Amino acid sequence: MNKTQEVLLAKIIAGNEEAILREFLEFYLDKGSGTVSKQNLDVFIFYLLEKYQQKKNPPWDNYSWSSLLKLSETKIKNLRLQVGISYTADDENYDIDMWIALLDLFRDGYIHVDSEKYVVTIENPLLLRFIEHQLKVLKMAATDYSFNREIVKFKKDSIELLVKTAGVAIGISATYAKSKIDDAKWKAWRDKTSGKILDLLMESLPHVILKMLFPAA
Numbered sequence: 001m002n003k004t005q006e007v008l009l010a011k012i013i014a015g016n017e018e019a020i021l022r023e024f025l026e027f028y029l030d031k032g033s034g035t036v037s038k039q040n041l042d043v044f045i046f047y048l049l050e051k052y053q054q055k056k057n058p059p060w061d062n063y064s065w066s067s068l069l070k071l072s073e074t075k076i077k078n079l080r081l082q083v084g085i086s087y088t089a090d091d092e093n094y095d096i097d098m099w100i101a102l103l104d105l106f107r108d109g110y111i112h113v114d115s116e117k118y119v120v121t122i123e124n125p126l127l128l129r130f131i132e133h134q135l136k137v138l139k140m141a142a143t144d145y146s147f148n149r150e151i152v153k154f155k156k157d158s159i160e161l162l163v164k165t166a167g168v169a170i171g172i173s174a175t176y177a178k179s180k181i182d183d184a185k186w187k188a189w190r191d192k193t194s195g196k197i198l199d200l201l202m203e204s205l206p207h208v209i210l211k212m213l214f215p216a217a
Contacts, residue, residue: 008068020048047083054078062123077125098130099166106163117153128152134162173176 001009013020019196027044028036036044046069053060064081069076088094101124111120122128128149140158154162178189 004005004067005070008064011056012049016052016055020052023201034115042145043079043086046079050080050083059124077123081125081129084129085178088126095130096169099169100126101127102162103166104133117155118153118159120152121150122152123150131162134165138162138165 021058024045028041031040049068051067063078065071065076066073066082071079088097091097105120105122111118113119122131131152135158138158138161140155140161
């Protein structure tokens with residue numbers, strides 16, 4: 001293990017050693033010693049690491065995970081997707097988590113305008129999968145990836161409806177949304193998750209993007 005790995009790993013496990021070990025042993029022994037395939041073991045270990053990393057810090061990007069695990073960023077994305085499908089997608093709060101993750105991208109500036117489209121950088125393959133599904137449900141135009149699956153182009157009406165749908169979804173369960181926002185360190189939002197979509201967007205979207213989506217706001 002090199003110095004970079006030591007530093008990154010310490011950020012995850014410090015103070016969580018006992019909890020991580022217990023959860024790992026419960027998984028391993030429940031399946032039967034020696035019966036877990038290498039692929040399933042790799043997925044579970046990544047699930048554990050990602051889970052405890054996010055308890056302390058904002059989610060890492062693929063580059064940080066690549067540096068820790070010595071895997072290509074493509075393999076990291078595949079792991080993240082498999083973890084999501086295996087351990088996250090069945091959670092009762094999954095949809096709200098995904099909507100908050102989408103708004104988080106806008107809040108942090110991972111969006112800009114390119115001609116008549118909005119361009120969003122989306123590293124998390126699980127979030128991208130969720131968005132693609134929602135576009136189908138809403139019967140909106142498909143996403144355009146051009147030459148990079150992480151650089152996603154949306155038509156204006158598609159992104160506008162996605163944002164409004166996200167606001168409605170979060171507003172339906174304001175208490176839960178508030179707790180998730182606090183967990184994500186959206187401290188400026190602590191008193192603004194009452195279900196008022198415009199208030200939510202005013203705090204989450206850059207001013208320029210907000211004016212483009214809602215000129216009269």
